[in-house]
Amino acid sequence: MNVRAIRSIYVFEMARAFRTLMTSILSPVITTSLYFVVFGSAIGSRIETIDGVAYGAFIVPGLMMLSILNESISNASFGIYLPKWSGTIYELLSAPVSHVEVIIGYVGAAASKSVLLGTLILLTARLFVPYEIVHPVWMVGFLILTAVTFSMFGFILGLWADSFEKLQVVPLLIVTPMTFLGGSFYSIKMLPPLWQKVTLLNPVVYLISGFRWSFYGTADVSVGVSLGMTLAFMLACLLGIRWIFATGHRLRA
Amino acid sequence: MIGDPPTTPAATRVSDPILSLRGVTKVYEGGLTALSAIDLDIERGEIFALLGPNGAGKTTLIGVVCGIVRPTSGQILADGYDVARDYRKARQAIGLVPQELSTDAFESVWSSVKFSRGLFGKRPDPAYLEGVLKALSLWDKRDDKIMTLSGGMKRRVLIAKALSHEPHILFLDEPTAGVDVELRRDMWAMVHELRKRGVTIILTTHYIEEAEQMADRIGVIDKGKIVLVERKNTLMRKLGQKQLILHLSKPSKVLPKGLEDHTLELSQDGYRLVYTFDKHQEDTGIANLLARLSQLGIEYTDLQTQQSSLEDIFVSLVRAPT
Ligand SMILES: Nc1ncnc2c1ncn2[C@@H]1O[C@H](COP(=O)(O)OP(=O)(O)OP(=O)(O)O)[C@@H](O)[C@H]1O
Ligand SMILES: [Mg+2]
Numbered sequence: 001m002n003v004r005a006i007r008s009i010y011v012f013e014m015a016r017a018f019r020t021l022m023t024s025i026l027s028p029v030i031t032t033s034l035y036f037v038v039f040g041s042a043i044g045s046r047i048e049t050i051d052g053v054a055y056g057a058f059i060v061p062g063l064m065m066l067s068i069l070n071e072s073i074s075n076a077s078f079g080i081y082l083p084k085w086s087g088t089i090y091e092l093l094s095a096p097v098s099h100v101e102v103i104i105g106y107v108g109a110a111a112s113k114s115v116l117l118g119t120l121i122l123l124t125a126r127l128f129v130p131y132e133i134v135h136p137v138w139m140v141g142f143l144i145l146t147a148v149t150f151s152m153f154g155f156i157l158g159l160w161a162d163s164f165e166k167l168q169v170v171p172l173l174i175v176t177p178m179t180f181l182g183g184s185f186y187s188i189k190m191l192p193p194l195w196q197k198v199t200l201l202n203p204v205v206y207l208i209s210g211f212r213w214s215f216y217g218t219a220d221v222s223v224g225v226s227l228g229m230t231l232a233f234m235l236a237c238l239l240g241i242r243w244i245f246a247t248g249h250r251l252r253a
Numbered sequence: 254m255i256g257d258p259p260t261t262p263a264a265t266r267v268s269d270p271i272l273s274l275r276g277v278t279k280v281y282e283g284g285l286t287a288l289s290a291i292d293l294d295i296e297r298g299e300i301f302a303l304l305g306p307n308g309a310g311k312t313t314l315i316g317v318v319c320g321i322v323r324p325t326s327g328q329i330l331a332d333g334y335d336v337a338r339d340y341r342k343a344r345q346a347i348g349l350v351p352q353e354l355s356t357d358a359f360e361s362v363w364s365s366v367k368f369s370r371g372l373f374g375k376r377p378d379p380a381y382l383e384g385v386l387k388a389l390s391l392w393d394k395r396d397d398k399i400m401t402l403s404g405g406m407k408r409r410v411l412i413a414k415a416l417s418h419e420p421h422i423l424f425l426d427e428p429t430a431g432v433d434v435e436l437r438r439d440m441w442a443m444v445h446e447l448r449k450r451g452v453t454i455i456l457t458t459h460y461i462e463e464a465e466q467m468a469d470r471i472g473v474i475d476k477g478k479i480v481l482v483e484r485k486n487t488l489m490r491k492l493g494q495k496q497l498i499l500h501l502s503k504p505s506k507v508l509p510k511g512l513e514d515h516t517l518e519l520s521q522d523g524y525r526l527v528y529t530f531d532k533h534q535e536d537t538g539i540a541n542l543l544a545r546l547s548q549l550g551i552e553y554t555d556l557q558t559q560q561s562s563l564e565d566i567f568v569s570l571v572r573a574p575t
Contacts (some may be wrong), residue, residue, distance in 0.1 A: 002341070008371030012364075019359065087355025091414065094319040094349050095372045096341035253281060253322045 005097045009105025010112075013079050017113050025117060028067045032121045035063055036128040039185060050187050051218040056129035061212040062184030064121050068114045068143070069150050069179050069204070073171050076110035076154030081167050084158075084251070093252060099245040103155065110151035111144070118143050131215065138223075139214035145230050146207055152237035159244050159251065178204045188220045203233055270294035270330075271422060271453045272318065277327030279313050279477075287313040289477040291327070295422075295455060300448055302468035302485075303457045310477040311457040312352055315424045319349045332421055345373060348420030350411045352427045352457075358400035362391055362410055365399060366417050373418035385413050388443065405436045412443075423447060425456035429463060441467055465489070495560045497528040497539060502552040511549050515542050526553075532560070 017025070040056035047055040083089040092102065125131065133139050161167040182204030188196055199205055200221070210226025213219035219226065272295040279288040287310045295301050305311050316322030318329055320340060329336045332346035357365050366382055386392045389409040394402060399410055408428065415423060425444070429437045444454055444467055458464055464471050464485070471488060473481040504523035515538065518527045530537045546553070 002374045004371045004374045004376070008368050011371075012368050015364065016359075086358070087351070087353050088357055090319075090321055090349065090351050090355060091369060091372065093321045094344060094347065096344040096374055097372065098341075252320075253316070 002097050002101050005095060006101050006105045006108070009102065010109045013106060013109030014112065016079070017075070017109075025120065028071060028117055029120050029124050032063055032067060033124055033128070035059070036125060040128055050190075051216070053216050053218070054129070057131040057216075058187075058212075059185055060122070060125045060129065060131050061215050062182075062208050063125070064118050064143075065146065065182075065204070065208045065211055066179045066184050067121055068118050068147055069175060069207075070171065071117050072110055072114040072147050072150035073154035073157060073175055075113050076107055076151040077158035077161065077167055077171075078154075079106050079110060080155055080158035081161055081164075084162075085164075089251065099241075103152070103241060107148065107151040107155050110154060111147040114147035114151065115143055118147070133215050134217040135214040139211070142207070142211045142214055142226075142230070145234065146211070149230065149234040149237055152234070152241060156237060156240045156244065159241075178202050179208075183208045183220060203229060206230060269297050271297040271332055272455070273330045274314075274318070275328045277314075277317060277329060278325045279310075279317055279322060280325045287477050288317065288324070291477075291479055293472065293479055293482070295453060296470070298448065298451055298453055299469040300444060300454045300456070300467050302464035302471050303455065303474060304459070304461065304464055304471060305457070305474040309474045311474060312426055313477075314474065315349065315426055315455070315457070319347055319424065320344055321349075341374075345418065346421045348415035348418065348423045350408075350415045350423070350425045350428060352430070354404060354407045354411065356399045356407050356410060358398070360399055361396050362386070362399060362402075362413070363395040365410065366413050369414040370417040375418045381419070382413075382417060385416050388446075389413050390439075405432050408432060408436075416447075420452065422453045422455070425454065427457050427459070429458065429460065437463075494529050495532045495558050497530065497542075497556060497558050499526040499528070499546075499553040500524060500555040501526060502554050509549060509551055512542075512545065515545070517542075 036056065036059075039059055044055035044059070049055065050058045083092060157167065157170055161170075181199065182202050183199070188199050188205060188209075191199060206221060206226040206229035209220040210223050210230065213223045213226065272293075274291050274293045277288055277291040277293075278286070280286050291314065303311050303314070313322055317324040317327075318331060318336060320336065329343075331343040334343040334346070336343040357368075360368070363382075363386075366386065367377070370377065370382065383392065386395055389412060391406070391409055391413055394406065399407060402410065412425075412428070428440055428444075432440065441463075444456070448454060456463075456467070468485050470482060470484050472479055501524050505519065506523055508517060508519050516529050518529070519525070520527065528539070528542055530539065
């Protein structure tokens with residue numbers, strides 16, 4: 001294991017985030033605050049409690065997930081796409097590093113940033129609403145699992161994309177709708193019966209449901225199913241990465 | 254020059270190669286054969302210049318050795334390690350300065366060089382990196398963002414990155430393209446300095462002058478094939494020679510009697526006598542030869558001298574129909 005290489009990639013990627021502190025950390029925090037102002041305070045005050053949880057508190061886990069998903073994907077995909085685009089990928093390809101080491105470096109950095117961001121949002125939320133965390137260990141577990149999984153997904157996206165357009169179209173057209181429709185702002189029990197069924201096809205539902213369970217002990221779907229689905233998605237991403245590297249395409253001519 | 258271009262298959266093999274390619278072929282997706290069954294040995298500690306026209310396969314050749322391009326077939330050993338199977342050890346030995354100026358625009362020189370060293374698994378050594386940057390006149394710029402540097406400076410940053418992990422083998426893909434005369438001379442000096450420290454250097458160039466200045470051996474690649482590998486000195490010796498060509502009035506089947514003690518060749522059609530001489534010698538022997546010819550009553554209608562340059566050899570090699 002070339003641990004120094006992993007560390008180099010990790011440090012390099014983290015430095016990139018801190019250099020662009022405004023976009024990487026600050027803007028999601030501001031966006032989240034706006035959500036709280038609009039949904040939590042303005043609209044939320046007119047919505048009754050959901051499963052006994054005040055609306056403002058109810059949306060905290062969902063908002064965190066929303067940001068973590070977006071940031072994991074965009075960070076990881078950008079991290080590996082940028083060297084491809086600028087040509088500096090030659091160095092990574094000519095270095096004595098294995099695929100696994102490259103993945104640990106990039107995905108690790110992207111996931112770290114997401115976890116950091118999630119924590120920041122959690123702290124920001126405190127300024128607006130009181131909330132409790134019933135299962136803190138599970139909460140951290142879901143947080144890390146989701147961050148890692150979607151960083152891997154982003155990594156795949158970055159490997160696959162051969163233009164900035166493709167890099168942005170997947171988050172925009174697939175991930176954002178999925179997160180918004182995944183129950184960030186509502187309980188799926190509030191949907192008509194048919195849509196309750198349809199929405200179960202959305203993997204994000206399970207992430208948010210499980211995560212919310214770790215906060216308030218109530219969930220749309222059982223926590224076991226949530227965990228299972230999250231792990232299944234992680235496995236799918238792992239296999240995807242393995243397949244891309246096994247075929248060798250997209251990086252080496 | 255009469256006779257064949259100096260292609261000597263034996264010259265592609267050396268006894269203690271630091272790098273050896275056997276039957277290396279690269280067919281790109283889409284079917285273009287960029288390298289076709291390349292056999293090449295690079296001697297430990299030498300400077301090897303690879304010449305060839307655009308699209309000849311120079312960058313591809315470097316790419317397959319460094320792990321950027323996957324060879325379609327063939328075997329490559331770098332420092333004794335198979336670049337596919339023992340890729341870690343093989344790549345640790347190699348430094349690469351790419352042809353394109355691809356840099357981490359937003360990084361500082363220092364952090365970029367530090368990153369490279371770590372990526373190759375070397376323990377941090379600020380003193381060594383400082384030495385590298387100073388040697389390349391980059392020390393004052395170490396905290397500058399790379400995007401603020403000039404093209405020549407960026408080229409130096411790429412060299413510093415390639416040297417950051419103390420490689421034994423250094424590839425320079427057109428190091429002096431778009432570089433001014435002064436920097437080019439700096440670059441040459443640096444290459445010689447590295448060679449003194451035991452680094453083997455393989456560089457590509459379009460400037461024949463550069464190959465003459467720097468290389469111990471010169472290889473010419475064209476359409477994915479190595480068409481010549483020769484020691485530079487041997488080549489230069491050939492270049493130091495001139496030919497005097499005499500067009501005879503009457504063709505002769507054999508070399509006329511009485512001329513055996515002169516270094517003469519008769520052309521196939523029997524019309525031309527070719528006398529090869531060293532232009533640097535004080536007595537070229539021309540006067541002697543001409544006197545001898547008139548003694549023997551051999552008449553000629555015309556005489557001319559010619560000299561081939563490395564450029565001529567190069568051009569004749571890469572233009573020859575294959
Ligand atoms: N990634 C690629 N996919 C397909 N064809 C390629 C690729 N890279 C290079 N080629 C082709 O392979 C051939 C050799 O290219 P290469 O870059 O090795 O040439 P070169 O000798 O380095 O040329 P130059 O002097 O212009 O740098 C060219 O015909 C080129 O178009
Ligand atoms: Mg090239």
